Structure formats: structure tokens, C-alpha cells
Amino acid sequence: MKISTKGRYGLRALVDLAVNVSGQPVPLTAIAARQRMSVNYLEQVFGQLRRGGILQSTKGAGGGYSLSRDPSCITVREILEVLEGPFCITDADRDGREDKISRAVRALLWEEIDRRTACLLEEKTLNDLIKKEADPDNAGKQVHAETDA
Amino acid sequence: MKISTKGVYAMEIVADLALHAGEEQKESLGNIARRRGLSEKYLERIIKALKEKGIVESVRGARGGYRLLVPPEQLTARMVLQAVEGPLAPVGCLTGETDCQMDCNACPTRPLWQEMWDCILDAADQVTVAHILAETKREEKRGIDRTEQI
Numbered sequence: 229m230k231i232s233t234k235g236r237y238g239l240r241a242l243v244d245l246a247v248n249v250s251g252q253p254v255p256l257t258a259i260a261a262r263q264r265m266s267v268n269y270l271e272q273v274f275g276q277l278r279r280g281g282i283l284q285s286t287k288g289a290g291g292g293y294s295l296s297r298d299p300s301c302i303t304v305r306e307i308l309e310v311l312e313g314p315f316c317i318t319d320a321d322r323d324g325r326e327d328k329i330s331r332a333v334r335a336l337l338w339e340e341i342d343r344r345t346a347c348l349l350e351e352k353t354l355n356d357l358i359k360k361e362a363d364p365d366n367a368g369k370q371v372h373a374e375t376d377a
Numbered sequence: 378m379k380i381s382t383k384g385v386y387a388m389e390i391v392a393d394l395a396l397h398a399g400e401e402q403k404e405s406l407g408n409i410a411r412r413r414g415l416s417e418k419y420l421e422r423i424i425k426a427l428k429e430k431g432i433v434e435s436v437r438g439a440r441g442g443y444r445l446l447v448p449p450e451q452l453t454a455r456m457v458l459q460a461v462e463g464p465l466a467p468v469g470c471l472t473g474e475t476d477c478q479m480d481c482n483a484c485p486t487r488p489l490w491q492e493m494w495d496c497i498l499d500a501a502d503q504v505t506v507a508h509i510l511a512e513t514k515r516e517e518k519r520g521i522d523r524t525e526q527i
Contacts (some may be wrong), residue, residue, distance in 0.1 A: 233475075236477070236486065239486050240485065243486065263479075264477075322382075328513040328517065329389050330389055331516065333389055338380075344500050345496050357489065
């Protein structure tokens with residue numbers, strides 16, 4: 229798992245969508261502006277999330293994206309796996325040359341790290357992230373816009 | 378970040394050293410390199426990082442080599458990995474490597490990344506080289522038990 233830019237930005241954009249939805253689909257351009265991301269980039273990311281069953285899209289005027297399910301039913305693990313594949317702390321290729329030491333390290337360390345992080349990511353839902361975003365200390369829904377204060 | 382081959386091999390090298398250091402508590406670069414299937418040059422780079430953090434030291438002389446400075450029971454995976462791979466943060470913004478130009482304190486995902494980082498560090502903190510060695514012995518025993526059953 230290197231959580232790449234795609235995972236980081238995708239997750240943030242999803243939180244933005246979840247916070248700013250109110251019965252209507254949210255246009256991509258609005259999210260891109262608030263989160264300071266390029267529209268093209270966000271299109272790619274949201275396309276992937278749509279194909280992965282996390283988002284739905286409606287075209288045309290008044291169109292945009294919406295969540296396919298309640299945010300409390302979408303885990304962070306699912307989101308990141310759609311964007312990045314299953315979490316694994318190392319991709320290192322040993323050319324298949326394994327011995328008792330490499331196997332011991334894998335069993336006790338790499339697999340354990342992967343297990344624990346998968347567990348953590350499975351426990352967190354999009355709703356958990358929204359709650360942080362909608363904190364009354366933040367400036368209402370449209371956080372992350374240009375701070376004009 | 379993902380752990381690279383450097384981190385993977387560093388773990389195996391310290392386990393190898395602990396396993397083979399023998400009575401004189403040292404092992405030569407050549408032997409380690411041969412067993413791990415690594416070039417001595419590559420091995421040297423990893424060993425250098427481990428030396429800098431006081432995990433191994435070099436033993437001079439004709440039959441010199443390297444020895445572990447930290448007993449296997451105290452040498453955690455976290456110590457070894459941070460020596461060769463740095464902070465082990467899952468995303469760059471935790472260590473200031475990347476900057477998405479947002480206020481980190483207001484970022485809804487930052488607490489998640491922080492928790493993930495803690496999770497990785499915790500897991501790495503709980504595995505020692507002694508555990509690795511014990512596991513290799515368990516594997517040997519499983520092999521012997523199987524042979525005896527035949």
C-alpha cells in the first residue's frame with residue numbers, strides 16, 4: 229500500500245460529495261473547484277468509483293454524481309480497493325526465491341501488517357469521515373473553499 | 378509508502394545474522410550475501426543504513442564481518458524498517474513530503490491516515506527478530522514432524 233494521490237484525492241473528493249449532496253446529484257466541477265483538483269483528473273477517479281459500484285451518475289443539465297448507497301454502508305477499504313487494489317504493505321518481488329527466513333518474515337510481519345490495516349480500513353466508513361468534515365468547528369459545508377477571512 | 382525490497386531484505390538480513398552469527402557472534406558479508414541471494418554491493422548499502430542506526434557493527438580483521446548490536450529479543454521490525462525505509466508513513470502528507478494545498482487540520486481524511494500509520498508502527502513494533510527465528514524453528518519442526526509421519 230502506497231496510498232497514491234488517486235486514493236488520497238479520491239477519498240477527499242468522495243467526502244466532499246457526501247457532505248454536499250442534498251437530494252440532488254453533485255456536479256463534478258463543483259467538487260473539483262472546492263477541492264482544488266483538475267476536472268479531468270476527477271473525471272477519471274469518479275469514473276472508476278462509478279464502475280466500482282460506489283457512485284452513480286446522471287447526465288445532462290442538473291446531472292452529476294451521487295452515492296450508490298448510504299455513506300455508513302461504504303467502507304474506506306472498499307473505496308481504496310476500487311481505486312488502488314487490495315492493500316499490501318510490500319510488492320517486493322523476490323523472484324520466487326523463498327526460504328524459511330523470508331517465509332517467517334512474510335507470515336509474522338507483512339501479512340500481519342496487511343491484516344491489521346485491512347481491519348482498520350474495513351471499520352471506517354465514509355460516514356465516519358463525513359462526521360469529521362461536518363464538525364461545527366469547520367466553516368459549514370463548503371469547507372476547503374478559498375479562505376476569504 | 379510501500380516497503381521496498383530494501384526493507385524486505387533488511388529484515389531477512391538481520392534474521393540471517395541472528396541465526397548464523399555463531400559462537401563468535403559475527404558473520405561475513407559474503408556468507409550473508411550468498412544465502413540471501415544478494416550482491417555484496419547491494420548488501421553493503423543496506424548494512425550501512427543498519428550501522429548508522431546502531432543495529433549492526435562491523436568487525437574488522439581477516440575473519441571479520443558483521444554482528445548485531447541489539448539482541449534479537451529487543452530488535453523490533455520497526456527499528457529495522459525505519460533504519461532503511463524512513464518513517465513508514467502510508468501517505469506523504471503525514472511527513473510533509475506531499476502537499477495537497479489544503480489545511481491539514483481541516484482535512485477529513487488526515488485522522489484516518491494517522492491511524493493507519495499508528496497501525497503499521499504498532500504491528501512492526503510487536504515483531505522482533507527473536508520471533509522470526511522462533512518461526513523458522515517452528516517451520517523446521519513442522520518439516521521434521523511430517524517426515525517422521527511417513
